[in-house]
Amino acid sequence: xxxxxxxxxxxxxxxxxxxxxxxxxxxxxxxxxxxxxxxxxxxxxxxxxxxxxxxxxxxxxxxxxxxxxxxxxxxxxxxxxxxxxxxxxxxxxxxxxxxxxxxxxxxxxxxxxxxxxxxxxxxxxxxxxxxxxxxxxxxxxxxxxxxxxxxxxx
Ligand SMILES: [Zn+2]
Numbered sequence: 001x002x003x004x005x006x007x008x009x010x011x012x013x014x015x016x017x018x019x020x021x022x023x024x025x026x027x028x029x030x031x032x033x034x035x036x037x038x039x040x041x042x043x044x045x046x047x048x049x050x051x052x053x054x055x056x057x058x059x060x061x062x063x064x065x066x067x068x069x070x071x072x073x074x075x076x077x078x079x080x081x082x083x084x085x086x087x088x089x090x091x092x093x094x095x096x097x098x099x100x101x102x103x104x105x106x107x108x109x110x111x112x113x114x115x116x117x118x119x120x121x122x123x124x125x126x127x128x129x130x131x132x133x134x135x136x137x138x139x140x141x142x143x144x145x146x147x148x149x150x151x152x153x154x
Contacts, residue, residue, distance in 0.1 A: 034136050034137035038051060039126050039130040043067055045136065050062075050063060055125060056125055072132045072142075073142045090119065
């Protein structure tokens with residue numbers, strides 16, 4: 001095929017035949033899209049299939065596109081981010097707003113523990129989905145476990 005540069009009277013760029021076609025693994029995986037799909041509990045690859053078959057159990061494979069969802073090791077990540085976020089939402093006001101502590105413990109304890117439990121239970125699957133979406137976008141699978149320095153000490 002004639003290079004378009006030739007038609008414009010310019011020299012053609014060097015041959016690139018030595019470069020291999022991009023393999024399927026190089027297909028684009030936009031981070032924001034994968035994160036959002038995971039956040040709403042959908043497969044990060046197609047956005048249609050469900051990510052979880054139970055509360056926090058990730059499906060082995062996407063029911064819509066067959067993508068292997070079990071290969072992404074979210075491990076303690078979702079719990080860590082949930083504690084980080086919920087801690088700031090519920091615990092930080094207790095530290096800053098001292099008038100709360102002038103109320104009866106019969107008000108403060110349930111008023112803290114109940115929202116803490118509800119927000120945590122609502123946040124966990126969404127944050128876990130987002131973490132799996134991130135792992136998908138960055139192509140981090142269980143096969144990358146050797147990268148954990150703590151594991152290699154065994
Ligand atoms: Zn899918």
